[in-house]
Amino acid sequence: MKYILGIDVGGTNIKVGIADYKFKLYKFFSLPVEEFSNPSRAISRILILLDELNKYNFFALGFGLPGLINYRKGYIHYLVNLKGWKNVYWRKILEKETGIRTFLDNDVNLAALGEYFLGAGKGSKNMLMVTLGTGVGGGLILNGKIYRGSTYSAGEIGHFPLKASGSRCSCGGVACLESYIGNKKLMRIINTRSFYIKSQLLSRIKRKKGKLTLEDITLAGRKGDTLAIEFWEDVAHKLGQILTGVVNLLDVDRIIIGGGVANAGQLLFVPLRKFIKKRVMKLQGRDVKISKAGLREKAGVLGACILAYHGLKGRQI
Numbered sequence: 580m581k582y583i584l585g586i587d588v589g590g591t592n593i594k595v596g597i598a599d600y601k602f603k604l605y606k607f608f609s610l611p612v613e614e615f616s617n618p619s620r621a622i623s624r625i626l627i628l629l630d631e632l633n634k635y636n637f638f639a640l641g642f643g644l645p646g647l648i649n650y651r652k653g654y655i656h657y658l659v660n661l662k663g664w665k666n667v668y669w670r671k672i673l674e675k676e677t678g679i680r681t682f683l684d685n686d687v688n689l690a691a692l693g694e695y696f697l698g699a700g701k702g703s704k705n706m707l708m709v710t711l712g713t714g715v716g717g718g719l720i721l722n723g724k725i726y727r728g729s730t731y732s733a734g735e736i737g738h739f740p741l742k743a744s745g746s747r748c749s750c751g752g753v754a755c756l757e758s759y760i761g762n763k764k765l766m767r768i769i770n771t772r773s774f775y776i777k778s779q780l781l782s783r784i785k786r787k788k789g790k791l792t793l794e795d796i797t798l799a800g801r802k803g804d805t806l807a808i809e810f811w812e813d814v815a816h817k818l819g820q821i822l823t824g825v826v827n828l829l830d831v832d833r834i835i836i837g838g839g840v841a842n843a844g845q846l847l848f849v850p851l852r853k854f855i856k857k858r859v860m861k862l863q864g865r866d867v868k869i870s871k872a873g874l875r876e877k878a879g880v881l882g883a884c885i886l887a888y889h890g891l892k893g894r895q896i
């Protein structure tokens with residue numbers, strides 16, 4: 580049997596999966612992200628991994644990486660959070676070390692690809708995947724293929740400016756969506772006294788636990804706490820503003836939302852759907868579906884396997 584090794588490098592851990600050519604997962608596990616702190620450490624770890632897994636016959640390696648990737652050249656410009664990875668010809672190095680064909684792309688592009696083939700994107704033709712976490716990531720599938728843009732860096736929905744002026748973002752831009760609804764910002768808001776003081780329930784939890792989490796806000800919202808409900812409405816409206824523009828611009832038929840912040844569930848999705856339906860152009864918005872991601876933490880690994888499979892066949896996806 581032929582297998583593909585899929586590796587999805589995230590901010591806190593690395594997910595590894597073994598799939599066959601039908602994308603059935605045989606193994607799925609995590610490694611600490613420190614093991615990939617720089618390319619030479621990563622190579623040693625991959626060689627050990629291949630040795631440990633030598634009962635599988637790997638025909639390809641697929642990598643999802645959090646950063647700017649030139650998919651065609653197999654080249655990494657840089658990775659977010661992993662400083663040892665600048666200007667690396669990863670495919671060339673890895674193919675030389677392992678003798679196995681290697682394919683790589685941006686992690687959110689591959690999560691989108693995974694969802695498109697196997698998850699909440701099944702049956703869609705044009706879709707956007709949004710990941711809501713520490714960062715706000717985006718991956719586009721247009722006409723059944725990843726849309727990478729002119730410099731292979733398209734899809735940066737988190738860096739869509741929400742206003743004409745505002746705080747400077749790490750990307751160099753100003754007032755980016757991510758600086759309004761990224762995890763860090765949301766955590767700062769909910770732990771600000773002027774915020775939680777408006778709710779007796781949240782003030783009580785804050786006093787008891789010392790720190791409020793987004794899950795606390797979600798649980799409070801489910802109990803009917805007005806402040807919590809309004810908090811998620813506000814997040815939904817900011818995200819909805821950008822997504823309305825995306826639907827009008829690209830006429831996508833589906834938007835899939837994943838990442839930890841999406842666990843707010845209906846508190847986020849109901850006002851988000853309502854906002855988009857109300858604001859979007861009629862024809863483009865008629866059938867657009869806003870769904871929660873279906874593959875959870877496996878989307879990136881499966882996407883990496885799908886990319887590698889099509890790469891082996893000489894197809895660009």
Ligand SMILES: [Zn+2]
Nearest residue numbers: 738748750755
């Ligand atoms: Zn930005």
